[in-house]
Amino acid sequence: MGLTNESTGMAALKDMFNIEIQSPNEVVIALAGNPNTGKSTVFNSLTGLNQHTGNWPGKTVSNAQGRYSYKNKQYILVDLPGTYSILANSVEEEIARDFICFGNPHVTVVVTDATSLERNLNLVLQVMEITDKVVLCVNLMDEAKRKNIHINLKELEKLLGIPVVGTTARSGEGLEELKSAIAKVASGKIQTNPKKVNYDKFLEKSIKEIETHINDLIGNRLNSRWVALHLLDGNDELIKSINDHMGLNLSQHNLLNKKLENIHQDIKNEFDEMKDLKDYIVTSIVKTGEDISKKVVSFKDKNYIQLERKIDGILTSKTFGIPIMIALLGIVFWITIKGANVPSNILAKGLFWIEARLSTFLKLIKAPIWVHDILVLGVYRTLAWVVSVMLPPMAIFFPLFTLLEDLGYLPRVAFNLDYYFKKAGAHGKQALTMCMGFGCNAAGVISCRIIDSPRERLIAIITNNFVPCNGRFPILISLATIFIASSTGAFRSLVATLSVLTSILLGVIITLFISKLLSKTILKGLPSSFTLELPPYRKPQIGRIIVGSIFDRTLFVLGRAVMVAALVIWVMANIRINDINILTYCAQFLNPFAQVLGLDGYILMAFILGLPANEIVIPILIMSYMSTGSMLELDSLREMKQLLVNNGWTWLTAVCTMLFALNHWPCGTTLLTIRKETQSLKWTLISFLVPTITGIVVCFIVAQGARLFGLV
Amino acid sequence: MEKTLFTLNQLPIGSHSKVKQLIADGPIRRRMLDLGLIQDTIVKSLIKSPAGDPIAYEIRGTVIALRSEEASQILVELVEKQEGRRGNGIN
Numbered sequence: 001m002g003l004t005n006e007s008t009g010m011a012a013l014k015d016m017f018n019i020e021i022q023s024p025n026e027v028v029i030a031l032a033g034n035p036n037t038g039k040s041t042v043f044n045s046l047t048g049l050n051q052h053t054g055n056w057p058g059k060t061v062s063n064a065q066g067r068y069s070y071k072n073k074q075y076i077l078v079d080l081p082g083t084y085s086i087l088a089n090s091v092e093e094e095i096a097r098d099f100i101c102f103g104n105p106h107v108t109v110v111v112t113d114a115t116s117l118e119r120n121l122n123l124v125l126q127v128m129e130i131t132d133k134v135v136l137c138v139n140l141m142d143e144a145k146r147k148n149i150h151i152n153l154k155e156l157e158k159l160l161g162i163p164v165v166g167t168t169a170r171s172g173e174g175l176e177e178l179k180s181a182i183a184k185v186a187s188g189k190i191q192t193n194p195k196k197v198n199y200d201k202f203l204e205k206s207i208k209e210i211e212t213h214i215n216d217l218i219g220n221r222l223n224s225r226w227v228a229l230h231l232l233d234g235n236d237e238l239i240k241s242i243n244d245h246m247g248l249n250l251s252q253h254n255l256l257n258k259k260l261e262n263i264h265q266d267i268k269n270e271f272d273e274m275k276d277l278k279d280y281i282v283t284s285i286v287k288t289g290e291d292i293s294k295k296v297v298s299f300k301d302k303n304y305i306q307l308e309r310k311i312d313g314i315l316t317s318k319t320f321g322i323p324i325m326i327a328l329l330g331i332v333f334w335i336t337i338k339g340a341n342v343p344s345n346i347l348a349k350g351l352f353w354i355e356a357r358l359s360t361f362l363k364l365i366k367a368p369i370w371v372h373d374i375l376v377l378g379v380y381r382t383l384a385w386v387v388s389v390m391l392p393p394m395a396i397f398f399p400l401f402t403l404l405e406d407l408g409y410l411p412r413v414a415f416n417l418d419y420y421f422k423k424a425g426a427h428g429k430q431a432l433t434m435c436m437g438f439g440c441n442a443a444g445v446i447s448c449r450i451i452d453s454p455r456e457r458l459i460a461i462i463t464n465n466f467v468p469c470n471g472r473f474p475i476l477i478s479l480a481t482i483f484i485a486s487s488t489g490a491f492r493s494l495v496a497t498l499s500v501l502t503s504i505l506l507g508v509i510i511t512l513f514i515s516k517l518l519s520k521t522i523l524k525g526l527p528s529s530f531t532l533e534l535p536p537y538r539k540p541q542i543g544r545i546i547v548g549s550i551f552d553r554t555l556f557v558l559g560r561a562v563m564v565a566a567l568v569i570w571v572m573a574n575i576r577i578n579d580i581n582i583l584t585y586c587a588q589f590l591n592p593f594a595q596v597l598g599l600d601g602y603i604l605m606a607f608i609l610g611l612p613a614n615e616i617v618i619p620i621l622i623m624s625y626m627s628t629g630s631m632l633e634l635d636s637l638r639e640m641k642q643l644l645v646n647n648g649w650t651w652l653t654a655v656c657t658m659l660f661a662l663n664h665w666p667c668g669t670t671l672l673t674i675r676k677e678t679q680s681l682k683w684t685l686i687s688f689l690v691p692t693i694t695g696i697v698v699c700f701i702v703a704q705g706a707r708l709f710g711l712v
Numbered sequence: 713m714e715k716t717l718f719t720l721n722q723l724p725i726g727s728h729s730k731v732k733q734l735i736a737d738g739p740i741r742r743r744m745l746d747l748g749l750i751q752d753t754i755v756k757s758l759i760k761s762p763a764g765d766p767i768a769y770e771i772r773g774t775v776i777a778l779r780s781e782e783a784s785q786i787l788v789e790l791v792e793k794q795e796g797r798r799g800n801g802i803n
Contacts, residue, residue, distance in 0.1 A: 085746035090739070116774045119748050275737070282745040290748075290772075312759055312768070312775075321762035415777050419763030422779060428766070529740040529782050531747065534768055534775040 026074045027186045030100055032127060033111035034120050035082030036535045038139045040064075041169040042111050043079045046179070070179045078105065084119075086126050087235070087282070090452045094237065100130055101222060102245035106186045109178070111137045114144035114151055114166070115536055117297055121289030124160070128194040129226045134162045135181045142168040143538060148300035156296045161193035170541050196225070197288045199281070202270050206232055206263045213256045217248065231260060232267065233278050308537060312412070321416045328409070329504065332400045334497040337481055340392035341493070347391065351384035382623040383562055389482070389618065389640070390474040391558055397477075398470065399546050401438060406540035410435050414532055417508075421527075424512045425519025427456035428530045430463075434511060437467040441666055442673040444469070449677075453528035458683060459515050461674055465666045465691045466511040467504070471614035475661040476500050478618060482640050483654040499658070507662050510694060522686070558615070568609055568620060583624050597696060598656030598703025600648060607660060612668045617661070652712045656699045663695030718790065721767060721783035723757050729788035730754055736785040748772040749786060 033039040047066030064079040080099055081092035100108050110127050112120035117138065128134050138151060157164040163181040167174030184190040199207070210228035218224060222242075230238045231250070243249045250256060271277045315324055355376060362372045404410065410432060418428035429450050437444030444464040451457040468476055480496040519525060583605060590608075591601030602624045610617040622640075625647045644653075665688050666674065675684045706712050723729055731753045734741050748771055749755070756770040766777045778786075 084743070087742065087746070116772070119772045119774050122746060122748065275741075278742070279745060279750075282742070283750040286745065286748050286750050309758065316759055316761055316768075318760070318762050318764070415761050415766065415768065418766050418777070418779065419761060422765075428777075428779070527779075527781075529736075529743070530766075530779050531743060531782065532766070532777040534777060536775075 026076055027106045027182075028076050028078065028104065029182060029186075030103065030105035030108045031077055031079045031111060032086070032096055032100065032108055032123065033080075033082055033137075034084055034113065034123055036533065037082070037111050037113040037120065038169050039082055039111040040079065042109075042137060042139060042167065042175075042178075043077060045169045045172055045175055047077055068179075070183055073183065075179075075182070078103070083123065085123060085282075086130075087230075092449070094241070097130075098241050098245065100127060102241070105131075105133075107133045107135060107182050109135045109137050109182060111139050114138045114140045115147055115149055117151060118289055118293035121292055122286055125195075125197055125285050125288055128160070128162065129196065129229070130223050132192050132194055132223075133185050134192065134194060135178070135185055136160060136162055136164045137174075137178055138164060138166045139169050140538075141166045141174070142171070143536065146539075147304045147536075150298045150300060152296045152298075156292070159195060159292050159295060161195050163190055163192070170544070195288075197285050199229075199284055202266075203229075203232070203277075203280070206266070209263065210256070210259060213253075213259060217250070217253065217256070218242075218246070221246065229281065231256075232263060233281055234264075311537065312534065315409075315412050316415055325413060325416055326501070326505070328404065330497055330501045332397065332404070333477075333500045333504075334493060335400060336393050336397040337477060337496045337500070338493045339396045340477070340481070343392040344388050347388035348384070351388055355380055355384060377626070381626070382619050385622050385640070386562060386615075386619045387558065389478045390615070393474055393477045393481075394470060394558065397473065398439075402545045403540050403542075405435075406538065406545060408535050408537045411532060411534050415534060418530070418532070420512055421515070422530075424515040425456075425525065425527055426459050426463075426512075426515040427451045427453065427527065428532055430456070430460040430511075430515070433460045433464060434467050434508070437464045437469060438473070439470055441465050441467075441469045441670040445670060445673045445677055453525075455519075455523050455525045456528060458678065459518050459523055461677060461683070462518060462687045462690050463511045463514050465670065465687070466507045466514065466663065466694075468507065468662055469614065469667075469670075471667065472617075472661050474615070475618055476503055476658050479654050479658055479661075483644060483649070484651060503658055503662050506659075510663065510698075514690060514694065518690075568616060583620075587624065596703065597660065597699035598652050598706070599660060599699065600653065602647070603653070603657055603660070607664055610667070611665070614661075614667050650712050652703060652706050656703055659699050659702060660695050663691050663698055665692045715789040717787045719784040720755065720757070720769070720778070720786040720788050721765075721780045723788070723790065725757050725760060725767075728754055728756050728791050730791050731786060731788055733787040734785060735787065736782065740782065740785070744782075744786065747774075747776055754791065755786075755788065 031039055031043055043064060043066060046068050048068070066077050066079075068075050068077065078099065080096040083090070083093045083096050086093050086097035086100065099105070108127055108131055110120075110124045112124060124134075124136055136156070138153065138156070141151075144151060151166070153164050153166050163185060165174055165178045165181050167178055169175065181190070185192060198204070207225060207228045210231060211224045214224040214227050214231070218227065227238070227242070239250050243251075267277055271280060314320055358380060359372065359376050362376065367375075413435065414428055414431035417431045421428050421430050430448075432450065433444050433447045436447040441464050444467070445461050448457050448460040448464065451460055477496075477500055480499045481492075484495060484499050583602075586608075587601035587605045589601070590604045594601050594604040597604075602621060606617045606620040606624065609620050622643070625643055665671075671684055671688060674687045675681065678684060678687075717732055718729070720729065731749050731751060733751075734744055734749065736744060753772065758768045758770050758775060760767050761777070766779045767783060768775050768777045769783075
């Protein structure tokens with residue numbers, strides 16, 4: 001099948017290292033760190049950019065680049081993927097290592113979590129083996145303080161021999177000091193003296209022997225001690241990388257190889273096998289980290305950690321874990337639906353008040369009647385509907401969802417669901433990529449890079465579309481609110497919530513089912529190994545969440561929808577075949593097939609036209625129904641239901657539309673992303689077909705079932 | 713005296729144990745070592761997921777969930793809680 005890392009998007013990742021340096025004075029800084037240490041927050045705070053942040057490990061999967069200036073100098077910051085190590089067990093580690101080694105950063109900043117410094121030091125020490133130009137940023141100092149963890153930064157600086165800066169990146173604390181330390185290390189004002197991990201006498205002697213040879217070959221382009229160490233432990237990946245990036249094939253140097261061979265023979269006597277040498281090296285690094293940590297970290301009380309464990313105990317308990325998860329999701333939907341009601345109506349009233357003024361204005365300037373009709377009754381009215389129906393739920397849902405993400409709840413979801421993903425032959429982190437899909441399926445597909453195994457990554461990519469993104473989510477919410485629930489009086493919001501919740505759960509069940517199907521058929525294999533960190537809960541950044549999710553997600557998505565919708569409407573209203581507009585023409589053609597699925601031709605057409613962006617499905621639908629003659633004074637949400645009913649909608653139509661919204665082809669952006677990530681047309685096509693066929697089958701069964709039992 | 717070895721996933725929640733041997737090989741072994749699971753590291757079994765697998769463990773101040781497939785490749789011996797986090801006490 002040729003599922004190598006090259007073919008699954010990692011080549012694309014490497015492209016991003018092509019840094020554009022505008023002038024030779026610019027300083028390149030690599031930002032490394034364990035997953036989930038607030039690295040992206042540090043990046044954002046320094047550069048003023050808006051890289052997505054969230055409290056779950058592995059979120060930064062591509063390398064962002066940004067700039068900042070400090071004391072009249074330009075700095076380029078490269079955000080590397082979060083890794084526990086750079087000894088290259090995974091593609092991310094290889095990328096991080098290769099950039100630090102061969103990307104020639106002037107300074108490497110390692111961001112660490114103050115609340116788990118000991119584990120973080122492993123990476124710090126590894127980076128310090130490669131380069132002297134290191135600055136340590138101990139982030140999340142506020143969290144450490146809250147947990148009564150004290151870190152003696154001065155002592156740490158002394159022990160490590162590199163500048164150490166304590167920061168709380170989200171409030172900006174310590175960033176000036178960080179910039180200053182970076183500047184001083186880059187300019188050579190601070191000469192670092194990094195502590196090297198000491199290995200035993202035999203190994204040190206062997207390193208020395210090799211080191212001189214390597215020094216002759218590489219000079220000071222790489223740290224020869226470090227290269228020597230990893231030639232000794234048989235790291236073939238490194239030899240390959242040196243060949244790739246420096247055009248230097250070490251395996252062809254006879255003298256070096258002879259020497260290595262001799263030493264390898266000795267190693268076999270000293271250590272039982274090569275595996276033991278590798279173990280010995282990692283163990284030495286971990287032990288060094290442990291020793292340093294013991295000297296600088298003090299826990300004043302453990303009550304806080306106890307509380308966190310208790311919360312975890314409840315959120316992941318056998319009895320309550322999954323019910324709580326569903327309930328939380330339900331509460332989020334309920335608040336969204338309940339809360340969106342009032343602003344939706346206010347927006348509708350306001351926007352239609354403007355419509356009336358607009359209409360008067362056009363008549364006043366004596367615009368031709370057809371211009372008035374297209375502009376006001378066509379474009380404006382449809383857009384007014386889109387805004388009033390879609391904006392409030394989006395503006396409420398995304399901040400709430402981001403809140404859960406920021407708190408650190410998502411890894412618990414992955415923990416709760418992992419068993420089922422394992423049973424489905426999929427990777428536990430697929431639960432995380434699934435959650436990313438709630439925001440945007442294209443982002444969800446990219447986030448699948450956190451899954452190392454190519455087979456499981458493909459399963460996650462193909463099934464990502466089964467969770468509704470924020471383009472499709474409003475379809476579910478608006479239909480649930482204005483159609484399904486409006487007939488049930490007092491329990492309106494509750495019914496709406498339950499129907500949205502049911503569709504999401506159905507999406508998860510379908511995800512598991514299809515994953516299982518894939519891993520039994522075209523993507524056969526066993527689940528690979530899996531470690532998942534459950535990060536500490538963190539105080540969410542409420543202000544940032546609200547601003548971030550409203551501006552980043554809601555307005556951006558809605559803006560795109562409005563622009564695409566306006567364009568489509570313009571085209572649809574102006575191109576005519578046999579005197580009926582093209583939309584109706586197509587819809588009539590599709591209608592027989594759509595009816596079998598419980599939909600109608602317009603709905604199916606709206607989904608087809610929604611290929612560039614799913615947000616426009618509802619606008620197109622409203623527009624096409626309005627253009628068929630039922631010109632309603634749409635001044636309240638109830639009228640919208642009337643519009644649908646007038647066009648032959650029943651509860652079954654609404655249910656099938658919701659189901660089809662959940663299961664159909666991914667949007668254009670997602671498909672392009674899949675093409676880029678998999679580097680394969682075949683897998684892109686499969687990702688298109690799998691949800692589409694699922695949608696057709698599910699809608700067919702529901703529609704025919706309901707009709708068979710005479711429910712409609 | 714030799715103590716009995718268990719696989720990490722066999723131990724009840726709340727128990728503390730000391731890593732003795734990793735059976736895993738290749739990248740998984742490396743990942744475990746990078747997470748700090750070296751010889752004599754004290755690990756606490758923290759919580760089970762609703763289905764009983766994976767289980768979350770406290771390892772060097774962080775919480776890491778491991779599936780039974782991985783945890784069963786970590787051989788540990790049971791230690792008394794009083795022995796402390798690093799396991800420097802009686803043996």
